[in-house]
Amino acid sequence: MFINSFGFLFLFLPLVVLLYWLIPRGHARLSFLIVASCVFYGLWDWRYIPLLFGTTLVDWAAGWAIVRSENQRRRKLLLAAAVAVNIGLLAYFKYRGFFFSSMDGLFKLMGMGEPLPMLRVLLPVGVSFYTFAAISYAVDVYRGMIRPAKSVIHYLAWATLFPYLLAGPIIRYGHVGEQLEHAQQRFRLSLIGSGLFFLVMGLAKKLLVADMMAPYVNDLFARHAHLGLLSGWGAALGYTLQLYFDFSGYSDMAVGVAFMIGLRFPQNFDSPYKAANPSDFWRRWHMSLSSWLRDYLFIPLGGSRGTTFMTVRNLLITFLLAGLWHGPAWTFVFWGLLWGVFQAVHVVARKKGFTPSWVWLNRLLTFLAATLAWVFFRATSMRSALDVLAAMFGLKGVRGGGTMPLAPVLAGFIIGGLLWVNFLPNTWEIKPQPKLRYALVLGLLLGASLLALSKPSPFLYFQF
Amino acid sequence: MNPPDEELFALAPEDAGDEPAPRADLKKRVIPDPPEIDQAKGRQTLGFLVVLALAAFVIMAAVGTFNTLADPYGMVGMKLLPSATTSDRTIKADAIEALKQPPQLVVLGSSRSMRYEPKYLEQKAGLRTFNAGVNGIGGTADAWAMTNFIHDTWPHAGPAYFWLLDVESFVPFKVQGRTANEPRLAQYVGGAGAGHSVRSVLRAVAQNRTTMFSWVTAKDSLRVILNRDQAKVKASKYRDNFLPDGMLKQRLWTEKEWARRFPKSVKRYGDLYRNVYKKLDPEAQSYFERTLKFMNDHGATPLIVLTPINPKLLKVLGPLGWPERHQQVVDYVASLEGKYDFVFVDITDMTKFGADPVQFYDGVHMATINTRRAIDYVLKQTGGIPK
Numbered sequence: 001m002f003i004n005s006f007g008f009l010f011l012f013l014p015l016v017v018l019l020y021w022l023i024p025r026g027h028a029r030l031s032f033l034i035v036a037s038c039v040f041y042g043l044w045d046w047r048y049i050p051l052l053f054g055t056t057l058v059d060w061a062a063g064w065a066i067v068r069s070e071n072q073r074r075r076k077l078l079l080a081a082a083v084a085v086n087i088g089l090l091a092y093f094k095y096r097g098f099f100f101s102s103m104d105g106l107f108k109l110m111g112m113g114e115p116l117p118m119l120r121v122l123l124p125v126g127v128s129f130y131t132f133a134a135i136s137y138a139v140d141v142y143r144g145m146i147r148p149a150k151s152v153i154h155y156l157a158w159a160t161l162f163p164y165l166l167a168g169p170i171i172r173y174g175h176v177g178e179q180l181e182h183a184q185q186r187f188r189l190s191l192i193g194s195g196l197f198f199l200v201m202g203l204a205k206k207l208l209v210a211d212m213m214a215p216y217v218n219d220l221f222a223r224h225a226h227l228g229l230l231s232g233w234g235a236a237l238g239y240t241l242q243l244y245f246d247f248s249g250y251s252d253m254a255v256g257v258a259f260m261i262g263l264r265f266p267q268n269f270d271s272p273y274k275a276a277n278p279s280d281f282w283r284r285w286h287m288s289l290s291s292w293l294r295d296y297l298f299i300p301l302g303g304s305r306g307t308t309f310m311t312v313r314n315l316l317i318t319f320l321l322a323g324l325w326h327g328p329a330w331t332f333v334f335w336g337l338l339w340g341v342f343q344a345v346h347v348v349a350r351k352k353g354f355t356p357s358w359v360w361l362n363r364l365l366t367f368l369a370a371t372l373a374w375v376f377f378r379a380t381s382m383r384s385a386l387d388v389l390a391a392m393f394g395l396k397g398v399r400g401g402g403t404m405p406l407a408p409v410l411a412g413f414i415i416g417g418l419l420w421v422n423f424l425p426n427t428w429e430i431k432p433q434p435k436l437r438y439a440l441v442l443g444l445l446l447g448a449s450l451l452a453l454s455k456p457s458p459f460l461y462f463q464f
Numbered sequence: 465m466n467p468p469d470e471e472l473f474a475l476a477p478e479d480a481g482d483e484p485a486p487r488a489d490l491k492k493r494v495i496p497d498p499p500e501i502d503q504a505k506g507r508q509t510l511g512f513l514v515v516l517a518l519a520a521f522v523i524m525a526a527v528g529t530f531n532t533l534a535d536p537y538g539m540v541g542m543k544l545l546p547s548a549t550t551s552d553r554t555i556k557a558d559a560i561e562a563l564k565q566p567p568q569l570v571v572l573g574s575s576r577s578m579r580y581e582p583k584y585l586e587q588k589a590g591l592r593t594f595n596a597g598v599n600g601i602g603g604t605a606d607a608w609a610m611t612n613f614i615h616d617t618w619p620h621a622g623p624a625y626f627w628l629l630d631v632e633s634f635v636p637f638k639v640q641g642r643t644a645n646e647p648r649l650a651q652y653v654g655g656a657g658a659g660h661s662v663r664s665v666l667r668a669v670a671q672n673r674t675t676m677f678s679w680v681t682a683k684d685s686l687r688v689i690l691n692r693d694q695a696k697v698k699a700s701k702y703r704d705n706f707l708p709d710g711m712l713k714q715r716l717w718t719e720k721e722w723a724r725r726f727p728k729s730v731k732r733y734g735d736l737y738r739n740v741y742k743k744l745d746p747e748a749q750s751y752f753e754r755t756l757k758f759m760n761d762h763g764a765t766p767l768i769v770l771t772p773i774n775p776k777l778l779k780v781l782g783p784l785g786w787p788e789r790h791q792q793v794v795d796y797v798a799s800l801e802g803k804y805d806f807v808f809v810d811i812t813d814m815t816k817f818g819a820d821p822v823q824f825y826d827g828v829h830m831a832t833i834n835t836r837r838a839i840d841y842v843l844k845q846t847g848g849i850p851k
Binding site for chain 1: 501505674
C-alpha cells in the first residue's frame with residue numbers, strides 16, 4: 001500500500017488513528033500498532049513479514065543479552081553476532097544479484113565462459129531502513145546510550161512502526177522509545193491538526209511538484225544519448241529537485257502520520273540545497289541516514305580525530321558504503337565515492353584556507369556538486385550518466401541530437417523549484433497555527449493533491 | 465557569514481573520545497520535536513480542521529463539476545461537448561439510434577466481425593442487417609450489452625443474429641473499458657445508466673470517481689472546451705470509417721500492412737496464450753449464456769460462427785495451447801445445445817470455406833474477399849439464417 005493512495009489516506013489511516021486512540025494505553029494499544037503495521041507491510045508483500053520480524057528481533061535479543069552480561073568480551077561478541085546477522089540478511093536480499101553480475105562481468109573480461117547461476121529474489125521493501133534501525137538499537141544498548149526496550153511489545157511497536165517502515169526516515173529507538181513507553185494518554189485535536197499540516201505539505205510536495213516533474217525527467221534520462229546543453233541541465237536540475245520534493249515529501253508525510261498517533265519523529269531534511277559546503281549538505285539531507293553513518297560508521301572508524309589523511313580515508317569509506325546502501329549498482333557506488341571526494345576536498349581546502357568566504361558562492365558550488373552527483377544516482381548505467389554529463393558540459397552542442405528540447409513546463413518547475421528551495425522556509429521552519437489562512441491554504445493544497453492522486457506513483461526511496 | 469564549517473560528522477558529541485561508558489538513563493533526544501499546533505487551542509483547532517476539510521472539498525467539487533460538465537471521455541453521458549475520445553461503442557450506439565428502420569439481422573462479435581458486410585448479408589439472406597461488432601478480445605459482455613441496447617432501442621424488431629464467436633471470446637474476463645465508458649451500453653454490464661437524470665449522472669460520476677476528480681481529466685476537459693471544433697473534426701474522422709449500417713469500411717489489403725501488423729498479432733496472441741488463457745472464463749461463459757437466453761426469449765435462434773485465424777499465426781499458437789482452447793470452446797458450445805436454441809458452425813479450419821491465407825490484414829482480421837467466402841459457406845451449411 002502506498003502512503004500516497006486513496007486506500008491509505010481514506011481507509012487505513014483514519015481507521016488506525018481512530019482505533020489507536022480508542023484502545024486503552026499500554027500493551028493493548030502497542031499490540032494494535034504492531035498488527036496495523038503488519039497489515040500495512042503485508043499489503044505490500046506479506047511474504048516478507050517473517051523477515052521483518054526475524055531481522056529486528058535479532059537485535060532485541062542481542063540487546064536483552066548485552067545488558068545482562070558483565071563480560072565485556074561477551075557483550076562485544078553478542079553485538080558482533082547481531083550486526084553480522086543483519087548485514088548478512090541485507091547482503092543476501094539486496095546485494096547477491098549485484099555480486100554475481102559483477103563477478104560475471106569480471107569472468108567475462110578474463111575470458112571465462114559460463115555465466116554464474118542467478119537466483120532472483122524480490123527485494124523486501126524497506127529492508128535497508130529497518131535493518132539499519134535495528135542495528136542502531138543493538139549498538140546503542142551496547143554503548144549504554146539507551147535503555148533496552150521495556151518489553152518485546154515496545155520493541156516491535158517501534159521496529160515495525162508503519163509510518164517509517166517502507167522508506168524511512170531511519171528512526172532509532174532513542175527517538176521514539178521513550179514516547180512509546182510513556183505514550184500520550186489523551187487524544188488531542190492539535191495532534192490531528194499538526195499531523196495534517198505535515199501530511200498535506202508532504203502530499204503537495206510529492207504530488208504537485210515531484211510527480212509533475214517526473215515524466216519530463218524520466219523522458220530526458222531515457223534519451224540520454226540525445227541530450228544537448230539545455231536538456232542535459234534540464235535532466236540534472238529536474239532530478240535534483242524532483243528527488244528532494246519526493247523524499248522530503250515522504251518524510252513530511254511520515255512525520256504527519258506519526259503525529260496523529262501521538263509520536264514525534266525527528267527531522268530528515270533541513271533545506272539541504274541551502275547548504276554552504278558538502279559537510280553542511282549532509283547535515284541537512286536525509287539527516288537520519290547521515291547521522292546513522294556518523295554514529296555507527298564514521299566515528300568508529302576514527303572520525304576526524306586523526307590526521308587529515310585519516311579523516312579523508314574515513315570519509316571515503318563512509319560515503320562509499322553510503323552509496324552501496326542506496327543500491328546494488330556501480331552508479332550508486334560511484335555516487336557515494338563522489339561525495340566522499342567532495343567531502344575530502346572540502347576538508348583539505350578548509351585546512352589550507354582555500355574555501356571561499358562568500359556564502360552565495362559556497363552555496364552555488366555545493367548545489368552544483370550535488371546536482372552533478374545526482375546524475376550518477378539517477379542514471380541507470382555509468383554510460384548514461386556520462387552521456388548526461390557530456391551534454392551538461394556542452395560536449396554535444398546546445399541542442400544535442402536535436403530531438404530533445406527542454407519542455408517549458410519542466411523549465412518552469414525548475415525555476416520555481418530553485419526559488420522554493422533557496423528562499424522559502426522548509427516545513428519544519430513553519431509553525432502551524434489554527435488560523436483561517438493556514439486552514440484555507442492547507443485545504444486547497446489537500447484538495448489539489450487529492451486531485452493529482454488518480455495515478456499514485458511510488459516514492460523514489462521505496463527502491464532503497 | 466558562513467555557517468560552522470566542520471567536517472561532516474565532527475560535531476557529534478560522541479566524537480570526543482573512546483566509547484562512552486554505559487549510562488543508566490535514556491538518552492535525551494537532542495533532535496528538536498517538529499513544530500506543532502498549540503495544544504491549548506482546542507476549539508480553534510476544531511475550526512481549523514473544519515475549514516481545511518471544507519476548502520479541500522470545495523476545490524475537489526469544483527474540478528469534479530467541471531469534468532462532469534465537460535465529460536471529455538464521454539463517461540457520464542452529458543454530451544454537451546464533443547468527447548476527446550470517440551469509441552466504436554459510441555459510434556455504433558449512435559448508429560443504432562439513427563437507423564430509420566429496425567434491423568432484421570444483427571452481426572455480433574469482436575473486431576474480426578467488423579468487416580462482415582451488412583449489405584452482402586442482406587443480399588444473401590434478404591434481411592436488413594446491422595453490424596454491431598465492436599473491438600476487443602473476450603467480448604461476450606459486449607454482445608450482451610449490444611443485444612440489450614438494440615432491443616431497448618427497437619423493442620419490436622425481434623432481429624435474427626449472426627454471432628461471430630472467437631476461440632478467444634472466453635479469455636479471463638473483464639468488462640471492456642470502452643463498453644463501461646459508454647453509458648448507453650454500460651448500464652447492461654453493471655455500469656452507470658444512460659440518460660441525463662441527476663441520479664444517473666451522479667451514479668456515473670461515483671463509478672468513475674478517480675477519473676472525474678483528477679487534474680488529468682481537467683486538462684482534457686479544458687482541451688475539449690477550447691478545441692471543441694477540432695475535437696468534432698477528429699471524432700467525425702473516426703466516424704467516417706464506419707458506414708451507417710455499422711460496418712467498418714473496406715480497406716485494400718497491402719503487403720506492407722501485413723508485414724507491419726502480423727508480428728503484433730503474434731506478440732499479442734502469443735502473450736495471451738502463454739500467460740493468460742489457460743481455461744474458459746466463467747464470467748465470459750455467463751454473459752454468453754445470458755445472451756443466448758435473451759435471444760431465445762425474444763424468439764431468435766442465433767447463428768453462431770466460430771471464426772478462423774491465419775494459418776501462420778495458428779502455427780505459433782499451436783504449441784501454446786490454441787488447439788486445446790479451441791476444443792474446449794467447441795465442447796462447451798456443444799454442451800449448451802439442449803439448453804438453448806442456436807445453430808453452430810465452426811469455420812476455424814479455413815480450408816473449409818476456401819479462404820485465401822494471404823487476404824488477412826494481420827493474424828486474425830480477414831479482408832472482405834474472405835469474409836464473403838465465410839458468409840457463403842456458412843449460409844450454405846445452414847440453409848440460410850435460422851428463424
